Amino acid sequence: MMIVEGLSKTYGETVALSDVSIDFKSGTVHCVLGENGSGKSTLVKILSGIVTPDSGSIRFDGKPLPFGRLRDLIDLGLATVFQEVLIAPDRSVADNILLGLDGPFRRRISKVERKQLIEKVLDTLGARQLPLDIEAGKLPLASQQIVVIARALARDPKVLILDEATAALDHGDREAVFQMMERMAADGKLVIFISHRMEEVMRLSDDVSILRSGMHAGSFARGSFTAADLLAKMAPPARGLVEEGTAQ
Structure with missing residues (x-):
């Protein structure tokens, strides 16, 4: 279980996150929804160790997680997969999938194990047909993103964060990724899924959290919401309603 408590982050006068607290349960697909500028990207960067918050904490399996590391x-x-396709274009597909697994001076896994691992993660994504020796930059964009997702899976993560990572994929590839996410959750792992496609959220989510203007607007369990409920929570309150509520 990952527990986020009181995360706040500002950039100058811009408030990216304000006192955000969310419980992410292992064994679930937890979708995070929000309009542009709601704080989703900042949350993902903090969870991934890229950005350090101004305040707050994260605990995973009862232990505090380090920030910015x-x-x-x-x-x-x-492991995190971002919407931007982050590959080493001049290196082979195989090298890209295993990127980061080897130490600075020697390989951590044998040549046979490397091949088996690559085949396993590509099978998981229904992408065994990808040519392993070709430079990754020569692949179509959708195939490049599959390589990036395969790289994340090669680390056998306990927590997989997908930040709009299916946006570049076609229908068949998206379906393979969705099935992978469902299997990971069934195996007791946590998948945090950022998406703007409501049909994906309604299909995949065990839990949904809404971010609005950098604040946590609520979390909901499967079966307790409709698409209309989520859209209403994402939208900022009408000015008249805010003023009326303040007056009371």
């Missing part, structure tokens, strides 16, 4: 979080079992 990407390598430490990877070693603890967290």
Whole structure:
């Protein structure tokens, strides 16, 4: 279980997150929804160790997580796939999938184990047909993103964060990724899924959290919400309603 408590982050006068607290349960797909500027990207960057918050804490399996230390979080079992396709274009597909697994001076896994691991993660994504020796930059964009997702899976993460990571995929690839997410949750792992596609959220989510203007607008369990409920929570309150509520 990952417990986020009181995360806040500002950039100058811009408030990206304000006192956000969310419980992410293991064995679930937890979707995070919000309009542009709601704080989703900042939350993901903090969870991934890229950004350090101004205040707040994160605990995973009862232990505090370090802020701003990407390598430490990877070693603890967290993996993130961003919307931007982050590959090493001049290196092979195989090298990209295994990127970061080897030490600075020697390989941590044997050649045979490397091949088996690559085949396993590509099978998981229904992408065994990908040519392993071609430079990754020569692949279509959708295939490049599959390589990035395969890289995350190669680390056998306890927590997989997907930040709009299916946006570049076609229908078949998205379906394979969705099935992978469902299997991970069934195996007791946590998948945090950022998406703007309501049909994906309604299908996949065990829990949904809404961010609005940098604040946590509520979390909801499967079966307790409709798409209309979520959209209403995402939208800022009408000015007249705010004024009326303040007057009371």
